[in-house]
Amino acid sequence: MCSAIAVNAPVGVMDSGVGGLSVLQHLTHQLPHEHFIYFADSAHAPYGNKTATEIQQRCFTIADTLIGHGAKALVVACNTATAAAIGPMRERYTLPIIGMEPAVKPAAAASKNGIIGVLATTGTLKSAQFAALLEHYGQGVQVLTQACVGLVECIEQGQLDTPQTLALLQQYCQPLMAAGADTIVLGCTHYPFVKKHIQEIVGPEVTLIDTGAAVAKRLHQVLAQKQMLNVATEAGDFVFLNSGTKETQRVMQALWSKPI
């Protein structure tokens, strides 16, 4: 099935909104010759407070759209959507699908005092997938979880530096700092866009970990294994789709460094 797809077909990348652009930055850096088509489901963000069934339906709709645009592989650039939908997606589609989950394993390895914090959506933290992740990689360390309700909405509105966003970040980082976390996982793809503020709040001695680079490495491995890497020597193209309003498109443009 995969061999029928041209190697110069695009890779489809999806998120509940603009957060997955933080992953796309790593994808383009590690795979500069690939074409990408990015779908921001901003009309339906946030996913973090939706049921797994609702998220699965959105993921099917978006995957159908990306496959309709010729995608040769999909990257679910969203921890919440991965937790809710990656299993059903892999049952439904035959193309390679790369998901992502909070970086508990690297955080546990990086922590010196054995206390790690995980900032993520309610949906991710409540999922069976996350429970399994803790079971596998959270042994021997203390894992503190913090749901960041309202933060994705701020970032979707392009409010990276407003008093409201800073107050939420303060509120959510404070319990992790009080408990002595020396390593904090950014368990939602929207959060790297406020990483600078998180680092300022927690201090330079605390290590922040996100998963974008690991996802890009995994995509590279999978495409190489399946002989699906684009062999072109020129830089790949981008197509951006957004289910939201002109305003969310403006935010997407502001977060992406080059013209869309």
Ligand code: DGL
């Ligand atoms: N960017 C997302 C994640 O990685 C989803 C956030 C949301 O829509 O709640 O979890």
